[in-house]
Amino acid sequence: MSDAVSHPLWALPPVDDPELGEAVETAVGVFRELQEALATAGATDPAVWSTVGALLGDARDLLAAYAVQEEERVVGRWPEVPGRSQALVPPVFIDQRDLDSVRGRVTFGNFYLGRNDAVHGGTLPLVFDEVLGFLANEGRSPARTAYLHVDYRAITPVGVELVLTGRIEREEGRKRFVRGELWHGDTLTAELTGLFIALRPGQA
Numbered sequence: 085m086s087d088a089v090s091h092p093l094w095a096l097p098p099v100d101d102p103e104l105g106e107a108v109e110t111a112v113g114v115f116r117e118l119q120e121a122l123a124t125a126g127a128t129d130p131a132v133w134s135t136v137g138a139l140l141g142d143a144r145d146l147l148a149a150y151a152v153q154e155e156e157r158v159v160g161r162w163p164e165v166p167g168r169s170q171a172l173v174p175p176v177f178i179d180q181r182d183l184d185s186v187r188g189r190v191t192f193g194n195f196y197l198g199r200n201d202a203v204h205g206g207t208l209p210l211v212f213d214e215v216l217g218f219l220a221n222e223g224r225s226p227a228r229t230a231y232l233h234v235d236y237r238a239i240t241p242v243g244v245e246l247v248l249t250g251r252i253e254r255e256e257g258r259k260r261f262v263r264g265e266l267w268h269g270d271t272l273t274a275e276l277t278g279l280f281i282a283l284r285p286g287q288a
Contacts, residue, residue: 098161105162109169112159116171119195173214176248183223185251186215190266192242203240208266212276216250216262220280226287227260227280240266240273258282 099105127133160170167175174196178188190211198204209232220227240246250264264276 098163099158104158105165105169108158109162109165112167112169112171116193116195119171120193123194123197173211176211176215181219181222183252185249186219187247187249188215189245190248191245192240194242197242201242203242205236208236208240208274209234209276211248212250212264212278215248216264216276216278217280219250219252220260220262224260225282227282230279230281232276232278234274234276236274238268238271238273241268244268246273
């Protein structure tokens with residue numbers, strides 16, 4: 085199966101322009117690399133940081149000139165690539181997916197470091213919500229996150245490939261109960277239970 089994750093029904097539709105998609109994905113990929121370089125940098129020369137600030141300021145000013153409303157934006161609207169071409173969540177490579185379950189791989193770079201080679205705990209609900217949110221909307225009416233409960237079972241390491249699984253446990257009316265697990269080899273590092281609520285007509 086493709087690495088792509090189909091977009092949920094409530095999300096903005098994909099942009100139908102492959103050339104633009106490739107350019108956006110390249111830019112976002114460089115931005116992710118910048119995040120990693122920033123997180124691991126040990127430069128002590130103030131001039132280095134001044135230069136970095138100036139370069140980033142130029143990029144900011146270039147993009148700021150094209151600011152538009154949400155419906156017209158392009159970042160995050162490429163479901164055919166892992167991470168949707170947005171830099172908030174590390175890309176999850178999907179190996180298996182159906183209407184009720186998903187299995188994929190994710191690697192957290194040092195940008196997501198908490199301390200002592202462990203992934204920052206707040207990052208895990210973010211990744212679970214990204215993947216299980218897609219699953220809760222796959223082939224169903226639009227839904228939103230009601231709650232996520234994460235149990236941290238072991239250290240989630242930075243810089244190694246992890247396996248993420250998720251499934252729809254049951255549906256009760258508008259309620260969609262989900263469960264997710266994150267594995268480092270044979271070690272369960274985190275598990276999640278959550279609830280997504282289907283929107284009423286007219287809700288967004």
